[in-house]
Amino acid sequence: MRAPSLSPLLVFAVVVALLAGLPVASVGLNLFVGGTSDTWSHLAQTVLGDYIANSLWLCLGVGSGVAVVGVGVAWLTAMHDFPGRRFFEWALVLPLAVPAYVMAYVYTDFLQFVGPVQTALREWFGWQYGDYWFPDIRTLPGAMLMFVCVLYPYVYLLARTAFLERASGMLEAARTLGLGPWRAFFSVSLPLARPAIVSGVALALMETLADYGTVAYFAVNTFTTGIYRAWFSLGDRIAAAQLAAMLLAFVLFLLMAERVSRGRARYHNTTGRNRPLAGAKLPGAWGWLATLACAVPLLLGFVLPAILLLKMALTEGDAQFGERFLLLSRNSFVLAGCTAAIGVLLALLLAYSARLSKTLFAQGLNRLVGLGYAVPGAVIAVGVLIPVTRVDNWLAAQWTVWFGYNPGLLLTGGIAALVYAYLVRFLAVALHTVEASLAKITPSMDDAARSLGLGQGATLRRVHAPILRGSLLTAGLLVFVDVMKELPATLVMRPFNFDTLATQAYTLASDERLAEASTAALAIVAVGLLPLIALSRQISKSRRA
Template sequence: MSERILNWLAWLAALVCVAPIVAAGLAAFTGDFDTWRGLMNTVLPGYVANTLMLVVLVGLGTAALGTGAAWLVTMYRFPGSRALEVLLVLPLAFPAYVLAYAYTYLLQHSGPVQSALRDVTGWGPRDYWFPEVRSLPGAAFMLICVLYPYVYLLARTAFAQQSVGAYFAARTLGRGPWGAFWSVSLPMARPAIVGGALLCVMETIADYGTVSHFSVQTFSTGIYQAWFSMGDRAAAAQLALGLLAFALVLAILERIQRGQARAHTRGNRAEIYDAQPIGGLAGGLAAFFCFLPVFVGFLLPVIVLSRMAIDSGQSPFDGRYLRFVTNSLTLAGTAALVTVTAAILISFRVRTRPGRSSRAMVLGAGLGYAVPGGVIAVGILVPLAALDNVLSDWLQSAFGRTPGLIFTGSIWVLVVAYMARFMAAGLNTIEAGYASLSPNLDAVTRTLGRNPTGLLARVHLPILRRSILAAALIVFVDTMKELPATMIMRPFNFDTLAVQAHRLAADERLHQAAVPSLVIVAIGLLPVFMVCRQLSRRAPGRPAPEPRSAGVAQPYAADG
């Protein structure tokens, strides 16, 4: 396959991701702006303020939590550190809206916590103050609990691939452990950390289920209110256009602040830090810091949902739920394969042809992560529905019969929506892997006679296998949890676990909604464990191979 074909395939993948957003944007100018003017005078300032506050809280919270946990489990050995390497990723399998359901049941006025508090103290309903979970800080807390693994996965990979030479140089110059971390290790891992935090921010501004359940008015809830409650799709598209502009500003700022930062640890035998054991109070605090997000973001919600599921009287093993599982796995697996393949093509094009066009390609392809799934669905359905109608009319007049819906009733159209929605997840993860890959490696490979296809297949893909697996995991789990696009675009009688959970929760049947929610979590755990096993296979501190030459000390070699 020639370089030109790879280039055209990359552009095709990017255009497929951009097309639904462009179509939704064009819809913003098809109607009048009376509703938009009314929104600006009433609720739009609140949408902007709440969205900004959520972005700040979730961005800072996920960056601090994910980076801190990744640094501790990579650089130190403390009680339970080996197990926590895997456990810290578990909340990634949880949809944020399901976590909101669990904590609402647990912490609401009639829930177990406040009921037990009143029973023990004898207080009445107005005799005490209790934090309101259904609030903006509560929504931010739910999102931080389930999104921090994005930062953790990328930061964990970045720290594991770093050479220890720069870290020890800082220590010999008088820096303490934390000083060396802030001045050396953290800047080297910044591309991965910022990429993970950007994923969290994009997911936050596009979230609908959590903020809607907590009655927090954001751009996303405003879009759905204008669309479904007011029946004004033009106003919804106009709000989506504002949200898209917000996402574009975030993406541009991230690219500017990252600049040309790179940390080239490949291409030579990079020494890997031998993790230091810590015990006593310091080891206990490290274990507590790493265990707390696992408990709050996974263990406690699983316990609560399990209790709710037991009380519901439903079984996840009957035929109906097995159909939901099959449908969800089919969509998630196909979307992960298609999206990661397209992300590899785009990242390879950016790698081999850097420039403004490549940067524009990445920005355009990744914008879908900040757009609600329902908006992308409409951006796809409107032109395809028109095409279906034209084709149906022509077949009816020419042959006297029509095949019905050809495009809009297809699963592949739904996969295209997933690719447009989650392309940023694949791009940021693979680009983080490319950031540590020296450009000299490409030059050496080309001088040895490899064409672009050989460079990609024989060099880049084997080295980037960890990043590719992490990207596939993120897309797979996100697809399992995706709700709005699936509800709008799914074929007739093709329900998924997410759709079933939402349907039951919308009817206030939270106990019954716990059953499909737990199945989503259980399925999401399988790729989580698979990727964590790959990430920890050559973890820092493990014994290095014996030296080939007697009497010559060999450095620890980075995998890949």
């Protein structure tokens, strides 16, 4: 490997990678710092065991659930024909638009004692309080169900793609050997799709470990809730950082387990017959059972929550709807817009730097930047606040010396530190989108631009940027929606008296004002639908490609 040349773009990539890795390094270093021993002893003796046990149970329950649901509907829509299949191909991804904490608020209102379900049961059967048993949704199994309903599309998307791309030729060979549909599925299709399934499950589990709103509202103690309490309730940033380091270890363990689980197995396609099979038509009742199997997760994960949110927003809604709601929307859109614009620009420069450098070093820098997406928002928030607060205090002291007055906290007192945390968390989303599109542009276009006298900057501006316009817009939209939904980092790092739609929904729901929370929650879901509409259109075309 040749040594990388120190071009301005490569130096820029190094700086961005260091800034992206700073929060994780800050969290890791606090493992070796002696915090308040009383705080850590208190946590170890009271709730640390619950944090570990609940996190493990959540991973086990959610991982099993998303695997079963995601693989099941992926297999049905990819390899069979039944009533409504073309609709379900794209509609099954819609639950991704609903944050898990919004789902938790909706189902709590729907299933609580005074909710419509239990009220209808009491009216129909003449029951009174204590005459019947009804499951409590605000429990650990209830939290598992919420996560499964909104996160199964990760497995569905990856597994369905694997079935469509890998299964055709192999399944035809299996049929010639006398294997029936079920044996072919378990012996051929499922093993070939295993890497995609495991990757989808790993993504779902990382989202589960990163969640705060759902587990906090359901009173399920996990590492994320512990980080928030240690920082704000106990006032011990070292204890919060140490809990964040343990949560980070959980996430790294998941990533390593996903890699190790493959072992030395390889999953190459050795046939050129990759055309998707014509879907096997399911006759009669089997076809309607397949329709029902696809309808249930869509109904529970999107249709019912959307209808309930819309009903609550129209009938009751936020009592402060109006100027207050517009202010919350402005705050959310400013944060999301700034992060998306900066993220797309950084992603374009990083991807172009790796393209020009053509070295493993440049590619490794981009992979380091991309790791931020695997780190929970609460961990990044703690990792950002510790070093940025020190820089803030130093700047305030120097400003006082230079200009004779104290300006306050310049970084953490505004949205700058919060945008930084968002970039560390979501820059990978934009980077992967831009890299994938940039790789499709033939290098001969670069050579042609250079032969016409264009430098690197002019080539990027006049050749690549126009070609990548659609991908850049897609990348920006994805980052925008992710920031709109982000709750843990926003709760920890928001400036004083600065709320967003996500924090408003969480605050109202925490105060048991679920109907009022519906307005902000519905706005978040509506914004989340934008990229899914584009994604769904691509999914609906893939079957007919």
